[in-house]
Amino acid sequence: MNKQRSMKTDFIRRTARVLLIVLGGLLALASANCERRSVSDSAITAAVKSKLTVGNENGAINVNVDTRGGEVTLTGEVETQAEKEQAELVARNSEGVTRVINYITVETNGGYEAGEGAGMAASDLAILSKINTRYVAEGVIGAKVVVKDGVVTLKGAVDDAQTRGRAENIARATRGVKEVNNRIVVKQ
Numbered sequence: 001m002n003k004q005r006s007m008k009t010d011f012i013r014r015t016a017r018v019l020l021i022v023l024g025g026l027l028a029l030a031s032a033n034c035e036r037r038s039v040s041d042s043a044i045t046a047a048v049k050s051k052l053t054v055g056n057e058n059g060a061i062n063v064n065v066d067t068r069g070g071e072v073t074l075t076g077e078v079e080t081q082a083e084k085e086q087a088e089l090v091a092r093n094s095e096g097v098t099r100v101i102n103y104i105t106v107e108t109n110g111g112y113e114a115g116e117g118a119g120m121a122a123s124d125l126a127i128l129s130k131i132n133t134r135y136v137a138e139g140v141i142g143a144k145v146v147v148k149d150g151v152v153t154l155k156g157a158v159d160d161a162q163t164r165g166r167a168e169n170i171a172r173a174t175r176g177v178k179e180v181n182n183r184i185v186v187k188q
Helices: 002-054 081-092 122-138 161-172
Strands: 063-068 071-078 099-102 143-148 151-158 179-182
Touching: 002 063, 002 071, 002 081, 071 081, 081 099, 081 122, 122 143, 122 161, 143 161, 151 161, 161 179
Parallel strands: 071 099, 151 179
Antiparallel strands: 063 071, 143 151
16 A cells, blocks of 8 residues: 555656646746737837837927837827828838827917918818828828918928939829929938
8 A cells, every 4th residue: 555655646746746847837938928028019119219210300209109019009299190190100010010099199389381270271271181191191201291372392301212202293293282392301
């Protein structure tokens, strides 16, 4: 009986050791996955912030980026609705992003460049809206649009000459535009 009991005890001890080793390994894997996810979220945040900064002519943008589990939350304030939409598009098109929550607010300072204001003619506002919508849809980042009496002035800084040309072509093709002054610069 003692021999049988001893074998049973040995079996239980070995099984317990194996289970502890397996459990320890599983815990280590789970910890590594949590850490990897955290690093991934940090990388997503850094990538989105970098793209937003590159797309801004001043090099600075008042948008905060927070990422948790691949879900990006944008907060802050921008000058135009187009900038808000563009920030969301940049985040949405970044690797690893599963969802974007856009809490960015648009300044209402009444300026023509912001595309808001009681003094802006309805036709100019319609032109501005159409151009900015196309810019967002086609990924034109860094171009700023000013409209006054059907005359469009393009400002800002873009990554390459093709984007500069595309911005101008979109403005010229927009109904109601009388003239386009392209002052967009290409970043070096």
